[in-house]
Amino acid sequence: MLGRLNHVALAVPDLAAAAAAYRGTLGARVTAPQALPEHGVTVVFVDVGNTRIELLEPLGEGSPIAAFLEKNPSGGMHHVCYEVDDIVAARDRLKASGARVLGDGNPKTGAHGKPVLFLHPKDFFGTLVELEQA
Numbered sequence: 001m002l003g004r005l006n007h008v009a010l011a012v013p014d015l016a017a018a019a020a021a022y023r024g025t026l027g028a029r030v031t032a033p034q035a036l037p038e039h040g041v042t043v044v045f046v047d048v049g050n051t052r053i054e055l056l057e058p059l060g061e062g063s064p065i066a067a068f069l070e071k072n073p074s075g076g077m078h079h080v081c082y083e084v085d086d087i088v089a090a091r092d093r094l095k096a097s098g099a100r101v102l103g104d105g106n107p108k109t110g111a112h113g114k115p116v117l118f119l120h121p122k123d124f125f126g127t128l129v130e131l132e133q134a
Contacts, residue, residue, distance in 0.1 A: 003083035015057035
C-alpha cells in the first residue's frame with residue numbers, strides 16, 4: 001500500500017530563519033513560502049535529492065503547529081508523509097484495520113495540490129503519519 005517517502009515535516013518557530021539555514025548553511029534548494037490556510041500552516045520544501053524536508057510554521061492562532069511549538073519551543077519532527085496510489089482505498093483499508101484517520105476522514109488538498117489524510121500518532125508508535133495520493 002505504501003509508496004515512497006514523500007517528505008519529513010519539521011515544525012519550526014521561525015520559517016524564514018529555518019529556510020535561510022537550510023539554504024545558506026547546508027546549501028539546499030528551498031522553495032518559496034506557501035500559505036495553506038486550510039491546514040493552518042505556512043510551508044517551504046527543502047529538496048534533498050531522494051525526498052524533501054517540509055518546514056512548517058503556524059498560520060493563525062488555531063494552527064496545530066502552534067500547539068506543537070508550545071510543547072516543543074525549538075521545533076522538531078512533526079510528521080512523515082508517504083505516498084499511496086489511491087488515498088480513498090488506503091483510508092478504507094486502514095479504517096477497516098482499526099487505524100484512526102484524523103479530522104472528518106475525508107481527504108483535503110495538500111501543499112502539492114494532491115489529496116492528503118493524517119493518521120493518529122497513537123496508532124503508529126507516536127508518529128503522525130500523512131498519506132498523499134501519488
